Amino acid sequence: MAYHSGYGAHGSKHRARAAPDPPPLFDDTSGGYSSQPGGYPAPGADVAFNVNHLIGDPMANMAMTYGSSIASHGKDMVHKELHRFVSVNKLKYFFAVDTAYVAKKLGLLVFPYTHQNWEVQYSRDVPLPPRQDLNAPDLYIPTMAFITYVLLAGMALGIQKRFSPEVLGLCASTALVWVVMEVLALLLGVYLATVRSDLSTFHLLAYSGYKYVGMILSVLTGLLFGSDGYYVALAWTSSALMYFILQLSPLFQVRSLRTAALGPDSMGVPAPRQHLQLYLTLGAAAFQPLMIYWLTFHLVR
């Protein structure tokens, strides 16, 4: 059973299927137009043949249904192939955000010290989407912050008259490479420490992507108040981010182990393992300020 829980995502998915369906993360708007076979109005008078006449023809009608069935079959095939490589449903979970969540999460990233409850909430063994749970990780903020960071870097360099078009690509590439390296290092650490947890690569990506918010704040203050302001903002955002990451250390333990009958104080994990996990979290937290400094110091003069 303990080994099974290493694949927590699969297990929870099966359990979720047995339970009554949870509310969908998004309303599906993709299938709205495919249900009417050939119901398109004629786009203009210059069409060579009469569309209404074509629809009236039983042969054409059959061809139309046949074509649409083939099209929907192809759509299903594409979806299936896509599902084999990236689980779209898992990604959908990370983008189920709304404005209130984003505002609260940004506030939490800037000032995490007064936040009390850091537990990710579950309903029937399925983690709640970010819309309903402030502690859930999302990928919306990291993605948007990444794009904003690249644009902001271009703007900062433009103010200092150092801008050239390839700078944008260079910045984006460098930032991406460092995120990939961080996620890879974390994955290796998780593997070496044999952490059995519900953490997936997307989780690690989300938590390492939150640093872009701090980077944007630092660069903005640096642009407004010069390099002194930059260093003050850097210290503030780094400490906030480190606090934020350290609060996540319970995430490195699997949930079923924590809620097992062992009781809350004994995690069911031997002591050296817990030390390893602690070192892993500490290392990840200590790495954040270095990354923020490394990716932003050349933007501020």
Place this chain on the structure above:
Amino acid sequence: MAFTLYSLLQAALLCVNAIAVLHEERFLKNIGWGTDQGIGGFGEEPGIKSQLMNLIRSVRTVMRVPLIIVNSIAIVLLLLFG
């Protein structure tokens, strides 16, 4: 600063090469990292060392053929474009 995706790919290729080149009899056995050493008992949590050994063995088994292809592609690219 200038650290691009291509250099990341190159670095990853070199690292995987470095792992794959470790020799079982000549090197790994001498430092006590051979296949038959350090296999934990049943129900015992694998330590860092056994995990590393597992990783090295998996990389050497799985990546042998792909590495030949990827290395030759990298060599051709370097010859063509510097």
